[in-house]
Amino acid sequence: MKRKFCPNCGSDNIKWALPQNWSVWECYNCGYTGAVVIEDEELAKEISEKYEKDRNKKKE
Numbered sequence: 920m921k922r923k924f925c926p927n928c929g930s931d932n933i934k935w936a937l938p939q940n941w942s943v944w945e946c947y948n949c950g951y952t953g954a955v956v957i958e959d960e961e962l963a964k965e966i967s968e969k970y971e972k973d974r975n976k977k978k979e
């Protein structure tokens with residue numbers, strides 16, 4: 920099975936929001952819910968780096 924990643928933060932800590940509804944995913948890292956997930960690990964890495972940068976920016 921392929922790994923899946925959150926399109927918002929790049930985390931792979933995502934699960935089906937509803938077990939009876941496979942089309943909705945929930946990210947436990949950023950709270951994203953939606954039908955879109957990423958299966959490209961390279962892309963997920965880029966998103967993750969951008970997400971961390973934005974988060975650090977907000978802290979300053």
Ligand SMILES: [Zn+2]
Nearest residue numbers: 925928946949
């Ligand atoms: Zn996320």
